[in-house]
Amino acid sequence: MDVQQLKQEIIAYSKEIGIDKIGFTSAEPFKELKNRLIRQQELGYQSGFEEPDIEKRVTPGLLLDGAQSIISIALAYPSKMTDRVEGKKGMRRGMFARASWGQDYHHILRERLQKLEIFILSKLPEARLKSMVDTGELSDRAVAERAGIGWSGKNCAIITPEFGSYVYLGEMITNIPFPPDTPVEDQCGSCTKCLEACPTGALVQGGQINAQRCISYLTQTKELIPDEFRGKIGNRLYGCDSCQTACPYNKGKNFHFHEEMEPDPEIVKPLLKPLLKLSNREFKSKFGYLAGAWRGKKPIQRNAMLALAHFKDKSAVPDLVDVLQKEASVVSRGTAAWALGKIGGEEAFTALKEAKEREMDPVVLIEIEKGLSLYKDEKSE
Ligand code: B12
Numbered sequence: 001m002d003v004q005q006l007k008q009e010i011i012a013y014s015k016e017i018g019i020d021k022i023g024f025t026s027a028e029p030f031k032e033l034k035n036r037l038i039r040q041q042e043l044g045y046q047s048g049f050e051e052p053d054i055e056k057r058v059t060p061g062l063l064l065d066g067a068q069s070i071i072s073i074a075l076a077y078p079s080k081m082t083d084r085v086e087g088k089k090g091m092r093r094g095m096f097a098r099a100s101w102g103q104d105y106h107h108i109l110r111e112r113l114q115k116l117e118i119f120i121l122s123k124l125p126e127a128r129l130k131s132m133v134d135t136g137e138l139s140d141r142a143v144a145e146r147a148g149i150g151w152s153g154k155n156c157a158i159i160t161p162e163f164g165s166y167v168y169l170g171e172m173i174t175n176i177p178f179p180p181d182t183p184v185e186d187q188c189g190s191c192t193k194c195l196e197a198c199p200t201g202a203l204v205q206g207g208q209i210n211a212q213r214c215i216s217y218l219t220q221t222k223e224l225i226p227d228e229f230r231g232k233i234g235n236r237l238y239g240c241d242s243c244q245t246a247c248p249y250n251k252g253k254n255f256h257f258h259e260e261m262e263p264d265p266e267i268v269k270p271l272l273k274p275l276l277k278l279s280n281r282e283f284k285s286k287f288g289y290l291a292g293a294w295r296g297k298k299p300i301q302r303n304a305m306l307a308l309a310h311f312k313d314k315s316a317v318p319d320l321v322d323v324l325q326k327e328a329s330v331v332s333r334g335t336a337a338w339a340l341g342k343i344g345g346e347e348a349f350t351a352l353k354e355a356k357e358r359e360m361d362p363v364v365l366i367e368i369e370k371g372l373s374l375y376k377d378e379k380s381e
């Protein structure tokens with residue numbers, strides 16, 4: 001078997017099936033990454049969404065018997081919507097980050113990798129292959145970096161010279177000894193735009209994130225958002241793009257190669273108030289196909305309440321009062337209380353005072369107190 005020729009055939013086929021960039025690297029352990037992961041764990045900087053077994057993360061041989069190489073793929077996603085919708089007073093909108101536009105990218109990339117597996121097996125039936133996207137053990141970025149897809153930016157993203165960092169990543173471990181590609185040279189230089197743009201200081205230094213401070217992470221948690229970050233989430237419902245939009249290498253990068261990735265503006269920039277009233281079934285049928293729906297309805301509703309607070313949208317007060325009075329979830333009632341205090345006005349204040357008499361949950365009671373003091377602060381200004 002001529003592996004060099006097979007590599008060329010795979011590259012040609014990848015273009016036919018809509019893979020925008022492909023790279024090859026060895027299945028050697030990721031030594032530098034190992035130290036990095038241990039350090040991040042020690043510092044408490046991880047999100048908890050990562051695979052917990054560090055050995056597995058850095059040793060492809062533990063994931064596929066006889067692993068020899070890894071094929072890394074990248075698919076570019078759009079950064080601008082073709083049809084736009086604008087929010088206005090009383091009709092405010094929230095925002096899903098670009099990585100959650102169109103169909104869930106996990107399905108799209110898995111489908112491409114599956115096609116690639118079938119192709120390789122048709123040429124080499126004895127090949128052993130194992131593909132993964134995001135939820136697998138490997139670090140998709142570390143693989144992509146070593147396979148020459150792009151460099152690892154100070155914003156932590158893999159930046160491709162062709163498509164910027166607006167690319168999804170996935171990979172396939174193989175037992176075929178493909179010749180490796182050369183990594184792309186780091187082009188960040190003295191730039192620090194992403195570090196400056198990060199609203200929460202989550203990028204503690206170039207290439208190092210404290211995920212616990214990252215808005216993308218916070219929007220995906222199920223708990224109350226810590227006070228420090230509530231005012232910084234803005235109108236983000238899922239994810240955060242600030243350290244990518246700030247990057248000069250993303251300027252003008254907006255690729256619409258894949259129909260499945262086209263966003264529906266009414267879905268990825270939805271009106272906020274109706275989100276508070278969605279049934280589980282409505283949420284699933286409207287938003288269920290987005291990558292950003294993986295944690296379910298409640299975190300999106302919590303973030304929507306913070307967004308309404310961010311806009312100080314008085315027209316949302318009756319809906320927030322409804323949540324405060326009727327919702328079973330402590331996180332929802334607590335967030336509604338805080339949002340009412342932030343928005344202010346007599347109606348909100350009265351609802352908070354009434355809730356204080358009625359509420360039994362100590363966590364919600366604390367949020368009601370915060371809401372009341374926010375309102376008082378506003379009045380005394
Ligand atoms: C956990 C996770 C998160 C966490 C933590 C993010 C992080 N930076 O670690 C949270 C929830 C915050 C998150 C957010 C986002 N994520 Co995310 N996330 C992941 C996941 C599941 C694991 C990442 C991980 O292991 N991080 C640990 C760090 C330590 O490792 P790493 O970043 O993977 O690898 C790099 C570092 O280790 C670095 N490194 C290694 N050694 C050393 C040594 C030194 C000195 C330095 C400086 C660096 C360094 O080099 C590696 C290569 O870049 C991956 C999928 C996967 N299985 O890999 C997706 C993934 C990284 N996420 C992705 C995306 C798109 C995002 C968001 C843009 C989504 C959004 N719009 O909100 C944001 C971006 C936030 C950011 N600035 O990183 C993409 C990235 C695509 C790309 N072009 O880079 C991935 C690859 C998913 C995918 N398959 O496409 N994510």
Ligand code: SF4
Binds near residue numbers: 197198201209213216
């Ligand atoms: S995604 Fe947002 S919060 Fe997270 S590091 Fe980037 S700019 Fe900061």
Ligand code: SF4
Binds near residue numbers: 247249
């Ligand atoms: S904004 Fe500047 S420092 Fe940050 S990733 Fe882009 S080029 Fe690198």
